[in-house]
Amino acid sequence: MQDLDLTTIKLLLVDDEAHSTKLMEAILKQAGYHQITSTNDPRQAVQLYRDLQPDLLALDMRMPHMTGFDVMRDLVPLIPTDDYFPILIITGELDAPTKHKALAEGAKDFLTKPVDPTEVTLRIKNQLVTRQLHRQLHMHNEHLEAQVLVRTKMVEQTQVDLLHRLALASEYRHDVTGAHARHVGKLATLLAEARDLPPEQIELIKKAALLHDVGKIGISDSVLLKEGLYTDTDRAAMKPHTKIGWKLLSDSRAPLLQMAAEIALTHHERWDGTGFLGMKGTQIPLPGRIVTVVDAFDAMTQQCAYKETMTVMQAKAEIEREGGKQFDPDLVALFLMVIDREGNNLVSEPKPVTLVA
Ligand SMILES: [Fe+2]
The missing domain is CATH 3.40.50.2300 (Response regulator)
Structure with a gap:
């Protein structure tokens, strides 16, 4: 002293x-x-x-x-x-x-x-x-206390970095840049904000959505790297990626991984109950319903060699049509507002199209 x-x-x-x-x-x-x-x-x-x-x-x-x-x-x-x-x-x-x-x-x-x-x-x-x-x-x-805070932030950042790398590894065979995973994370954040979720839930969705397709790591090259439209057989071969993703991410006590596992399992469920697992309406966890909408939107507007890329407005119309069928209608209404507000900012780089009404 x-x-x-x-x-x-x-x-x-x-x-x-x-x-x-x-x-x-x-x-x-x-x-x-x-x-x-x-x-x-x-x-x-x-x-x-x-x-x-x-x-x-x-x-x-x-x-x-x-x-x-x-x-x-x-x-x-x-x-x-x-x-x-x-x-x-x-x-x-x-x-x-x-x-x-x-x-x-x-x-x-x-x-x-x-x-x-x-x-x-x-x-x-x-x-x-x-x-x-x-x-x-x-x-x-x-x-x-300040030291504990710094260390906690480092641990959290390490966790996020590892999850980014895991997402990148799982996408690497067909998307070296990991742009789709990142973009789904960004769109899911915008929709979660529009849904007025608590900030900590939004933060979790932002990070967990990146891993929605992590289960593709278990899908064979012949299907995953196929050029051209998928046949029913291809689609059936892709189906297990949701359960594989769940297996990879579940059984963790970390809320981020728990949510990521839930999204991986449910992001191909449909509001009308005709999805992969047959879950219906609000049986499908909200983070899964959010990612379903934005994943579809990104797939529609992403540049692709073997299918026509939709404009933002075409994708908007398609999303609207699927409200109550493929997608949660309340989330569709919110996402349409996000589209009107953000326009072409919602499209993955490089922007494939200009906003056409
Ligand atoms: Fe998927």
Whole structure:
């Protein structure tokens, strides 16, 4: 612990008797304190506390206008809850109940008049050392909390980085850039915001949506890399990617992975119950319903060698048509508003088309 720096410590003395404050000032100056403020009017005590922000208050009990209890009643609520502010009661004989009351209301120690200079000096020093230790502990705790925060952020960032790389690995055979996965994450965020989900849910969807197709890692090249439109056989061969994604991501206690697993499993479900698993309406978890809409929109508007790319407005009309069939109609209504607001900004780079009404 550092030594007390008596030149910077501020002491406040409140006692209606001028000879008492003068005596205390003399004792404390002799002990090395430089900044001593005293008043003989207890009504000034609270304002002086506000103005000076002292390190210690020595307070008389029996005074005209305000007793020491009155001063403490007004002053103690101003002391920050995480601060240790010593109030020393300096008075004549005190009975036990009065002492107990003073301690309960914020007093930290007592000095009896007539004061003994050595006792005054030692008791005040003890209180100031306690205050200093309290402050050091408080600073140390703040430092630790800041460190924990930094480390937690690093762990979270590592988790997100790993998930990005997992998404990239799963898309790598047919989309080296990972643009589709990233773009679905962006669109899902816009739709989740339009749905007014809580910020922490939006943040989870933003990251979890990237992994919606992670199960494609288990689909054979002959199907995944096929150029041209899928046949029914190809579509059947693609089906397991939802369950594979679920298997890869489930059984984690991390909320992000739990949501990612749910999205991977349900992003090919249809509102009318004719999807891969036959889940219907609100049986399909909301994050899955959100990704279904935006995944379809991105597939429609993405440049592709073997199928015609839709304009944003064509895709909008298609999404609208499928409301209540493939898609949750409420989400469709919200996504149409997002499309009207964002226009071509919703299309993956490079923009394949211009907005045509
Ligand atoms: Fe998929």
